[in-house]
Amino acid sequence: MKIESRVDPASETFRQHRADMLARVAELRAVEEKVRQTELAARDRFRKRGQILPRERVTLLLDRGSPFLELSTLAGYKHHDDTDGSLAGGNTILGIGYVSRVRCLVVASNSAIKGGTMAPFGVQKTLRAQEIALENRLPVVSLIESGGANLLYQQEVFIPGGTTFYNQARLSAAGIPQVTVVHGSSTAGGAYMPGLSDYVVMVRGKAKVFLAGPPLLKAATGEVATDEDLGGAEMHATVAGTAEFLAEDDADAIRQAREIVAQLGWNERLPQLRREHAPLPPAYSPDELCGVVPVDYRKPYDCREVIARVVDGSDFLDFKPLYDGMTICGRARIDGFSVGLIGNNGPITARGSVKAAQFIQLCCQADVPIVYLQNTTGYMVGTESEQAGIVKHGSKMIQAVASATVPQVTIVLGGSFGAGNYGMCGRGFHPRFIFSWPNSRTAVMGGEQAARVMAMVMVEKMQKRGVPGDPKVIEAMAQPIVDQFDRESHPFNCSARLFDDGLIDPRDTRRVLSLVLAVCREARRRELSPTSFGVARM
DSSP states (O other), X not given: OBOOOOOOTTSHHHHHHHHHHHHHHHHHHHHHHHHHHHXXXXXXXXXXXXXXXXXXXXXXXXXXXXXXXXXXTTTTTTSTTOSSSTTTTXXXXXXXXXXXXXXXXXXXXXXXXXXXXXXHHHHHHHHHHHHHHHHHTOOEEEEEXXXXXXXXXXXXXXXXXXXXXXXXXXXXXXXOOEEEEEEEEEOGGGGHHHHTSSEEEEETTTOBOOSSOHHHHHHHHOOOXXXXXXXXXXXXXXXXXXXXXXXXXXXXXXHHHHHHHHTTOGGGGOOOOOOSSOOOOOSSOGGGHHHHSOSSTTSOOOTHHHHTTTSGGGBOEEESTTTOSSEEEEEEEETTEEEEEEEESSSBOHHHHHHHHHHHHHHHHHTOOEEEEEEEOOBOOSHHHHHTTHHHHHHHHHHHHHHOOSOEEEEEEEEEETTHHHHXXXXXXXXXXXXXXXXXXXXXXXXXXXXXXXXXXXXXXXXHTTOOOOHHHHHHHHHHXXXXXXXXXXXXXXXXXXXXXXXXXXXXXXXXXXXXXXHHHHHHHOOOOOOSSOOOOO
16 A cells, blocks of 8 residues: 655755754765765875775776665774774775676775774774675675784774684685785785685785784894795795786786676576566655654654655555554565565554564565664553563564564664664664664663663662752763763764664665665575685695
8 A cells, every 4th residue: 555645845844854864964974075085185195106096996896887885984983093083984995886797795995094904993894794795695805905903902903803814714615705806915914814815816016915024024033035025916926826816006906806706607696586566666755755754863753754755656565553553564665576664653562562573473474574664762661561561572572583584674764772772673683784864873772861860860879878869969960971872872973883884865765775685685595605614725
């Protein structure tokens, strides 16, 4: 049944919501542009060395005109040594795109910023990239030029960094090819990056791959050697055998990487995916999404208005609409393929919990992926709710989400608070992909609520001691808590900590869902040729 929108795009409310949301989108784009400008400042230095910038390498690698979904652009934003936001992204460019008509995970060291060194959230971004590749059976193409770990944060980088090498071995053994181009330095622990890859291209005169550079070698053993003798591209291609291919420059190396991917025969083993119906655009423009949703998560709206601007033909089969009105479940199509959708029109009640749990099981029975549209203050509390079995029934929903056998994708539209984050498949429940809008908020509870809880605890303690509570003291204590929760729940901070796979413009929601759902469908049907041991050079 087609959703009949009740939103008037000509209304003042719509225009205000749209202006507020576009302002949030502009803030996001400003941060991303600041990082781009930091990269561009290194262009002359790269040109003098006969190199092209990392983002230019990515552009050259990808099929011209094909879609590229960049992920986690705010990783590490204003954490560690990123004092002003100009280093956001974790010194890594990551995304899903097409290389020689093959859908791949693309990873590039952003050596234009701090030499591509890996800060803690850069390592976490790499771990997430490997998880995406393994779960979605995507070949990995890496463009490497990195100074290695940022030693100022070695305690946070060292052990997780080792896991990246563990994951490389697992990817190879699973039958997922890894093609690595070494454009410059990849030394110390970073030397294992090409060493554990299945195909390696090195750039002559630029690539440096060794466990110990000349200064460390001399200090440790007294031996004197040049960079080229220790780990140059020619040495690795002709003597050590670490590189299968030798390139003359960045462009030649990327050309060879594209040829390698083209020769994998990756698409030859992919069954054709048949759409049940021809794709239809929504009856209401996705451009209206910015005006449909208020940026303040405390202001209510009907999530069906979002669904109407995301699904094919705005056609939505509402599941049990009369049983519970605050948890919305139903079936629809996106780009011609069936999906289940779960959204929030208020707190999750006991009835809403069992409704969602049943719906999740039905989607699993039908092998239909689930999309969660999160905007929740959490599970309903209170005497009536507790007596209705909210803990028991909420647990059923959480069990269903955790045990679902189909791909689950989450979009955080607004608030994501308390256990509602779990029941609506937040990061801790391993959705296949999770994205957030730039007005979203993620925390155990709202700041004002947290301040009230802490104030009540303080008053109770004072009463037990026979001391009257001073309202001014209580108020002074509350504001810092509100401020702290406001900072920590901010979407930039949450995305910086990889609570999602990136912030997206609301108007791109349908396109993003279409792309990642296609990735999930392809992964479920692709047959791999795993081995008991990753490919090793002999």
